[in-house]
Structures are given as C-alpha cells and as structure tokens.
Amino acid sequence: MPKRAEIISIGSELVSGQALDTNSQWLSRELGSLGFPASYHTTIGDRMDDHIAAFRLAAERTDLVVVTGGLGPTQDDLTREALALTTGVPLHEDPASLEAIAAMFARRHRPMVERNRVQALVPEGADALFNRVGTAPGIWMRLGRATVACLPGIPSEMKVMFYEQVVPRLRQQGWVERVTIERKINLFGRGESDIEAEAFDLTVRGRVPEVGITAHDATISFRIVGEGATEAEAFLQTEPTADLIYQRFGDLVVGEGPTDVPEAVAARLLTTGATLAAAESCTGGLIAHLITAIAGVSPFFLGAVVSYSNEAKVELLGVPRELIDAHGAVSPEVAHAMAVGARDRFHADLAISATGVAGPGGGSVEKPVGRVFLGLATPFSVETRQLDLGPEQPRDIIQRRAAKIALNWVRLALLPWPDKPD
Amino acid sequence: MPKRAEIISIGSELVSGQALDTNSQWLSRELGSLGFPASYHTTIGDRMDDHIAAFRLAAERTDLVVVTGGLGPTQDDLTREALALTTGVPLHEDPASLEAIAAMFARRHRPMVERNRVQALVPEGADALFNRVGTAPGIWMRLGRATVACLPGIPSEMKVMFYEQVVPRLRQQGWVERVTIERKINLFGRGESDIEAEAFDLTVRGRVPEVGITAHDATISFRIVGEGATEAEAFLQTEPTADLIYQRFGDLVVGEGPTDVPEAVAARLLTTGATLAAAESCTGGLIAHLITAIAGVSPFFLGAVVSYSNEAKVELLGVPRELIDAHGAVSPEVAHAMAVGARDRFHADLAISATGVAGPGGGSVEKPVGRVFLGLATPFSVETRQLDLGPEQPRDIIQRRAAKIALNWVRLALLPWPDKPD
Numbered sequence: 074m075p076k077r078a079e080i081i082s083i084g085s086e087l088v089s090g091q092a093l094d095t096n097s098q099w100l101s102r103e104l105g106s107l108g109f110p111a112s113y114h115t116t117i118g119d120r121m122d123d124h125i126a127a128f129r130l131a132a133e134r135t136d137l138v139v140v141t142g143g144l145g146p147t148q149d150d151l152t153r154e155a156l157a158l159t160t161g162v163p164l165h166e167d168p169a170s171l172e173a174i175a176a177m178f179a180r181r182h183r184p185m186v187e188r189n190r191v192q193a194l195v196p197e198g199a200d201a202l203f204n205r206v207g208t209a210p211g212i213w214m215r216l217g218r219a220t221v222a223c224l225p226g227i228p229s230e231m232k233v234m235f236y237e238q239v240v241p242r243l244r245q246q247g248w249v250e251r252v253t254i255e256r257k258i259n260l261f262g263r264g265e266s267d268i269e270a271e272a273f274d275l276t277v278r279g280r281v282p283e284v285g286i287t288a289h290d291a292t293i294s295f296r297i298v299g300e301g302a303t304e305a306e307a308f309l310q311t312e313p314t315a316d317l318i319y320q321r322f323g324d325l326v327v328g329e330g331p332t333d334v335p336e337a338v339a340a341r342l343l344t345t346g347a348t349l350a351a352a353e354s355c356t357g358g359l360i361a362h363l364i365t366a367i368a369g370v371s372p373f374f375l376g377a378v379v380s381y382s383n384e385a386k387v388e389l390l391g392v393p394r395e396l397i398d399a400h401g402a403v404s405p406e407v408a409h410a411m412a413v414g415a416r417d418r419f420h421a422d423l424a425i426s427a428t429g430v431a432g433p434g435g436g437s438v439e440k441p442v443g444r445v446f447l448g449l450a451t452p453f454s455v456e457t458r459q460l461d462l463g464p465e466q467p468r469d470i471i472q473r474r475a476a477k478i479a480l481n482w483v484r485l486a487l488l489p490w491p492d493k494p495d
Numbered sequence: 496m497p498k499r500a501e502i503i504s505i506g507s508e509l510v511s512g513q514a515l516d517t518n519s520q521w522l523s524r525e526l527g528s529l530g531f532p533a534s535y536h537t538t539i540g541d542r543m544d545d546h547i548a549a550f551r552l553a554a555e556r557t558d559l560v561v562v563t564g565g566l567g568p569t570q571d572d573l574t575r576e577a578l579a580l581t582t583g584v585p586l587h588e589d590p591a592s593l594e595a596i597a598a599m600f601a602r603r604h605r606p607m608v609e610r611n612r613v614q615a616l617v618p619e620g621a622d623a624l625f626n627r628v629g630t631a632p633g634i635w636m637r638l639g640r641a642t643v644a645c646l647p648g649i650p651s652e653m654k655v656m657f658y659e660q661v662v663p664r665l666r667q668q669g670w671v672e673r674v675t676i677e678r679k680i681n682l683f684g685r686g687e688s689d690i691e692a693e694a695f696d697l698t699v700r701g702r703v704p705e706v707g708i709t710a711h712d713a714t715i716s717f718r719i720v721g722e723g724a725t726e727a728e729a730f731l732q733t734e735p736t737a738d739l740i741y742q743r744f745g746d747l748v749v750g751e752g753p754t755d756v757p758e759a760v761a762a763r764l765l766t767t768g769a770t771l772a773a774a775e776s777c778t779g780g781l782i783a784h785l786i787t788a789i790a791g792v793s794p795f796f797l798g799a800v801v802s803y804s805n806e807a808k809v810e811l812l813g814v815p816r817e818l819i820d821a822h823g824a825v826s827p828e829v830a831h832a833m834a835v836g837a838r839d840r841f842h843a844d845l846a847i848s849a850t851g852v853a854g855p856g857g858g859s860v861e862k863p864v865g866r867v868f869l870g871l872a873t874p875f876s877v878e879t880r881q882l883d884l885g886p887e888q889p890r891d892i893i894q895r896r897a898a899k900i901a902l903n904w905v906r907l908a909l910l911p912w913p914d915k916p917d
Contacts, residue, residue, distance in 0.1 A: 089533065090533065091709065093517060094536075097516075098509075099516045100512070101510060101512025112539070113510065114538075115536070115537055145687070164585060183686060187689055234861040357783055359784045364779070366894065368856060371857075376800065377799075379798045380798050382841070384841070389841075419811075
C-alpha cells in the first residue's frame with residue numbers, strides 16, 4: 074500500500090483564477106516518482122478557517138501533505154499561524170531562519186522591514202526548512218499521523234526546496250524505498266500524430282516499461298517510466314525501449330530530459346568548437362535569447378544582429394539595399410544575405426538568419442502572415458528555407474516556431490562536424 | 496454575502512500530475528465575474544469514496560459546485576454514479592440525452608458502442624445538460640442546499656456548456672444579479688514587502704472594495720475587486736481606490752490588466768514616436784525579444800546587437816578596444832559605450848545596453864554573478880546604472896530581471912517625452 078499524498082495550494086489569486094496553479098502538477102509528478110501517488114489537490118484562498126479545515130482533512134486522509142504558498146510576509150499569508158492553530162501550539166521565532174532572512178536582505182543591499190520578521194516564525198516542535206533562494210523558510214512537522222511540508226508558492230523557490238529539503242527528509246524517514254524514474258526522449262522536426270502513428274507498438278497500454286507521448290512547443294517527447302529497487306535498476310529497465318526509439322527516429326532525436334533544441338545546439342557547439350552567430354528579423358532576438366539562456370555558451374555564441382529595420386539590415390549586416398528593393402525584406406535573397414552578413418561580421422563558422430511576417434498585421438497575398446525565410450551560412454555553403462507557419466497562428470507561436478526550426482537546422486548542420494580534439 | 500463556489504476537477508491524470516488542470520482557473524474567473532467567488536478547488540482521482548466525500552463537503556460549505564470530468568463512457572468515469580450514491584437516488588436513462596448521443600455518433604460516421612449508453616444516465620430528479628459539441632451530457636441538480644453543475648473535462652466542451660447551459664440556469668434561478676469585476680494595476684521598480692508596507696490601509700481585510708497584492712516576475716499587482724448591479728457600476732466602485740494607487744505610487748505604476756513593462760514601453764514608443772535600439776551582452780537578446788513579442792512595434796524598435804563576444808562589441812558597436820582592456824567587458828564604461836554605439840549605429844532616439852555576469856560561472860570577487868551594468872543613451876544624455884541581482888539567483892532570473900529593469904528605465908525615460916502630434 075503506497076503512502077498517499079495531498080497537495081494544498083494556498084492563495085486567493087489561485088482560487089479566484091487570477092493565476093494558474095502549476096505547482097500541484099509539478100509536485101504530483103515528483104511525488105509519484107518517489108512512490109507517493111497524490112490523491113488530492115486542494116486549493117484555498119486566505120480564510121483562516123479554510124486553512125485549518127484543509128490541514129485537518131489532509132492529515133486525516135493522507136500520509137504526506139505538501140503545502141505551497143502563504144509563507145510570505147503579508148497579512149494574507151496565514152500558513153504559519155494556521156498550522157499552529159491546527160496543532161494547538163504557539164509560534165516561536167527560529168533564530169537560524171531570522172539570520173538567513175537578514176543575510177538575504179543584506180546580500181541584496183535592501184533594508185529588511187519589520188514585517189519580514191514574521192517569516193522566521195514556526196510552530197513549536199516544527200523544523201524550519203532553509204530557503205537558499207528566497208526569504209520565506211519552509212516548515213516541516215507532524216500533524217496527527219501525517220507529515221506536513223510547507224514550501225513557498227514561487228515555483229523556482231518551491232522546486233529548489235523540494236529537492237534540497239523535502240526529498241532528503243523523506244529518505245531519512247525511510248519513506249523512499251522503491252524507485253521510479255522517468256526518462257524523457259525529445260524529438261523535433263515532425264508532427265505529433267506522425268510520430269504517434271510510428272510508435273503505436275510502444276505506447277500500447279500495459280506495456281512494460283510504460284511509454285507515453287507528450288508535446289510541448291512542437292517538441293514531441295517519449296516518456297519511459299522504469300521501476301526498480303535502485304535508480305540503476307529502474308534505468309536499466311528503460312534501456313531497450315530507449316534504444317528502440319533512438320534507432321527508429323534517428324536525427325529527429327534531440328536529446329533527453331531537459332535537452333530541447335537550444336540545449337542540443339549548445340552542446341554540439343561545445344563539442345565541435347564551432348562558433349555561431351545570428352541575424353534576426355521576425356524572430357526579434359528570440360534565437361539569441363534561446364541560446365544565451367544556456368550557461369557556458371559564451372565562447373561559442375558570438376552574438377546576433379536584430380535587424381528589425383531595413384537600415385539595420387544594410388548597415389549592420391551589409392545586406393545590399395538593392396536586394397531589399399528588388400525582393401522585399403521578406404525573401405530568400407535577403408535571408409541569404411543576412412546569414413552571410415552575420416557569418417562574416419561576427420567571424421563565425423555558422424550563421425543562421427530569419428526574416429518573415431510574424432503578424433498579426435503585415436501579411437499580403439504573396440507574403441502571408443507566417444511566411445518565414447531562414448538562411449544558414451557555413452564555411453562550405455549558404456542555404457535558405459521557406460516556412461509557412463501561419464496564417465491562423467498567433468504572433469508568439471510563429472516567432473517561437475521559426476526560432477526553434479532555425480536552431481534545429483543549426484543542430485542538424487552540426488551533427489556531421491568533427492568533435493574538436495581534447 | 497456573495498454565494499460561494501467550489502470547483503471539483505475529476506481525473507487521475509490530474510492528481511497524478513500527468514495533465515495540468517486549466518479548467519479550474521478558467522471557471523474561477525468566469526464564476527468570479529458572475530458574482531460567485533470560488534473559495535475552493537478540489538482535485539480527486541478515480542476512487543468512488545473520494546467522489547462522495549468531495550461532493551458532500553462541497554455541498555456543505557458552498558452554494559454552487561461546478562464539477563468537471565468523470566462523465567466519459569469508461570469504468571473510471573464515476574461522476575454520475577457518485578452523485579446518485581451521494582443523494583441516495585437511482586440513476587435513470589434520459590431519452591433526450593440518448594438520442595443526442597446517437598445523433599452525434601451518426602454525424603461522425605462512427606458506430607455507437609453499448610458503453611456509450613451509460614453517458615445518458617442521470618440521477619433521478621436531476622436535469623441532463625445538452626452537450627452540443629461532444630458526447631457526454633452534463634448534469635444539473637440540487638445537493639442539500641447547494642446547486643451542482645457537472646460538465647465534461649475537455650476544456651472546449653466545458654466552456655461551451657458553461658456559457659450555454661450553466662449561465663442561463665443561474666440567471667433563471669435569480670442567482671446572477673450582481674456583477675463583479677477585477678482591476679489589476681501593475682507596478683514595477685520596488686520590492687513586494689516595500690509596497691505592501693505602503694499599502695496596509697488598502698489591503699486591510701473587509702475594506703470595500705477589496706484589494707489584494709500579487710507578484711509575478713518582479714511586477715507587483717494590486718487587484719481591486721469592484722461589485723455592482725452593472726459592469727459600469729462595479730467599475731465605478733473601484734475608481735477612488737485606483738486613483739489612490741496611481742497617486743501614491745506615481746511612476747511605479749506601469750499599467751493595468753495585461754500591461755507589463757514591455758507593453759508600457761511599446762505603448763510609449765507609439766505615442767511619442769521615439770525610436771529605440773538595444774545593445775545586449777548578458778541579456779543575450781531578451782530585451783529585443785520582450786519588445787518584439789508585441790505586435791505593431793516594428794516602426795519604433797529598430798533593432799539590437801547581441802554582442803556576446805568582445806569582437807562584436809568593438810566591430811558592431813564601436814566600443815573602443817582599449818576601454819574593454821582597461822575596465823573589462825562588464826563595466827560602466829563599456830555599458831556607456833555600448834549604448835552610444837547602438838544609438839548611433841541604428842540612428843535611434845534611445846538605446847539601452849546591458850553587460851554583466853549572468854552566471855552561474857564567470858563571477859569574481861570584484862564582479863560577482865548578478866552584477867550588471869546598464870547604459871541608457873538618449874539625444875540629451877548618457878547614463879549608466881549598476882545592478883546587483885545575484886549571486887544566489889539562477890541565470891534565467893538574472894537575465895529576466897536585468898532585461899526588465901532595463902526596459903523599465905526606457906519607460907521612465909520616455910514618460911516626460913512629448914506625445915507626437917496626431
């Protein structure tokens with residue numbers, strides 16, 4: 074009988090629909106893989122009696138209660154007080170937490186207001202959970218037969234604290250025994266239904282290991298769930314299925330886990346030592362942003378010109394003005410010249426360019442919204458490609474698709490490049 | 496006293512975290528604007544006793560219970576049966592629903608399997624809700640003192656049925672009289688606890704209209720909930736509070752509703768006719784991306800140079816190489832020269848620059864991770880600013896904060912600019 078978990082999300086912005094709760098989903102997946110299937114998600118606002126009732130009910134019906142939110146310094150943040158009231162103990166100030174909060178403010182060169190002191194309060198008998206990335210410490214305590222972990226509602230803080238504070242304590246408690254791992258193999262360059270049709274044998278129900286397909290931002294992911302006494306054993310169970318996917322889908326496979334197209338490009342730049350530049354019009358800096366979001370890419374990504382105006386295309390990328398006059402800024406000829414200009418001006422091995430109509434305005438019969446030309450200049454060749462990503466798609470989707478297809482082109486171009494010697 | 500609502504989402508794919516529940520947020524917003532603030536979201540899987548307990552609890556503590564999911568034809572779909580068990584009545588087949596289901600299958604040229612007949616079952620005394628866009632009819636019934644509406648979990652079906660079946664019945668019941676609207680006023684440039692400390696009089700409980708504070712991506716939002724017999728009256732109720740916020744926080748106010756810093760900059764560029772360019776090092780294209788994500792900005796945003804390499808700073812922005820050698824690429828001197836270079840090369844009225852250490856590597860004692868220098872060149876002056884956003888923050892937060900603070904600086908610089916003549 075696995076231990077059951079409940080996730081309680083606190084925030085009037087959540088019950089009112091002002092904000093979307095994504096923490097519960099994330100926590101459910103993580104808890105599930107640790108062997109605690111979540112049985113309930115409960116979301117409440119900022120009424121004290123709702124807090125107490127929710128904590129009581131959760132502690133009655135589950136073994137592990139993970140609470141997010143309500144740990145801030147404001148009057149609406151009731152989690153600390155509600156837990157104390159539920160268990161009938163007073164709150165006391167945790168000196169280590171107070172010190173950590175003060176240090177956090179000092180590091181940020183901001184004065185600590187008196188109100189932030191309340192964040193150092195924990196119910197008597199509870200442990201404060203250290204928050205390395207924010208001001209609000211978490212809380213770890215028993216409530217009846219259940220264990221309660223309270224984490225901040227800010228997703229980035231919540232995730233760090235879950236891994237660093239909650240998981241180790243669950244292990245210490247001897248609650249994490251059987252290990253489930255999920256391997257995610259990411260593919261890019263073909264539609265979901267196409268890939269699904271080629272993978273019916275893998276996704277059939279009851280298969281061991283289980284395989285699911287999900288799609289995010291045009292990347293299709295196979296998720297393989299392996300189980301075992303140890304992580305290594307669970308991983309081993311996934312191996313034959315992973316091999317099969319790699320063999321069947323070849324170059325469509327971008328990578329595993331968090332490796333999507335930009336990460337794969339960055340990794341390939343690192344191993345080949347090739348350098349990259351970009352010339353962006355309709356993608357408006359998104360190609361550069363996707364690559365520079367990755368740490369350690371500086372030596373290989375030399376930069377980009379976002380040439381939103383025609384003048385910038387001419388002056389900063391050396392695109393001949395006559396070319397723009399003759400073919401228009403959205404044309405294969407200009408995409409070609411932008412790629413060459415970026416390659417030469419940045420002295421890069423490769424340069425990728427994008428020019429198109431991101432919409433919603435600016436489309437015409439010859440150049441509808443969603444028409445994008447990409448250019449790829451390498452030391453050996455210059456090629457262009459035409460994409461039609463509209464016209465019914467919104468601006469952000471057209472920009473994101475164009476940037477991702479452009480980077481995927483760079484990835485494919487780098488595959489045959491030799492690795493640099495160590 | 497407004498009638499309170501609870502939203503119950505049913506599906507093991509939701510509690511397990513396999514799928515993200517977006518229905519609850521959507522329903523909360525809709526219910527809120529109709530005058531039924533949602534007080535609870537509850538998510539359960541496919542256990543019968545959880546269904547019954549959740550329905551009972553919801554009917555005790557709220558007036559209106561909206562259930563989504565669990566109306567399909569499979570064995571896991573327990574909503575119908577659970578409602579019958581909760582109220583102690585038998586299920587019976589609704590002839591109109593059966594006919595509608597059969598007709599739907601006929602239209603789709605698919606055989607109707609026997610299992611689909613169960614979708615026509617409703618608890619005795621309940622009404623079936625016609626589903627124009629799918630096979631599963633909904634259910635409308637009383638449970639104790641509460642009204643229960645069950646809708647399919649598929650968002651597109653749920654939304655159509657909410658508007659077509661639920662809202663008219665709420666009106667018929669005389670339950671939709673008052674209108675609630677929510678106004679969101681967004682501030683940027685100061686911390687949440689600072690602003691909270693200056694707004695205690697506004698956020699005090701029981702105030703009319705009610706004011707809440709939320710933070711997203713360093714933007715702090717006041718949410719004012721107004722109520723009235725009409726939308727106009729509800730809006731009017733928010734006016735004095737909104738005025739007060741505008742007066743008290745002055746230039747910190749970025750805009751209302753979806754207007755965050757980039758949108759405010761874009762709007763100001765449009766009304767002044769000023770042109771903007773950017774020179775980005777550590778932000779890697781994010782400033783340009785945030786601006787170009789907004790439609791219609793092309794005439795005013797001329798472009799950017801993402802000068803990740805020192806060569807690019809020298810060659811594309813005209814930063815003197817000696818300046819980089821003397822002060823390092825991360826320095827006020829280089830931020831200054833980058834801004835001037837971008838302003839001049841793009842022939843822009845304003846140019847914003849950013850150079851810094853986004854981390855996680857590359858930090859030093861003199862230039863720790865998170866140290867960023869911004870430069871702002873206008874026709875009248877060039878200024879630089881130093882930011883310290885780390886060192887404990889992850890790379891993406893440092894990049895996002897730096898880009899947003901940079902754009903906010905542009906916003907503030909554009910405030911005194913005269914609007915262009917019509």
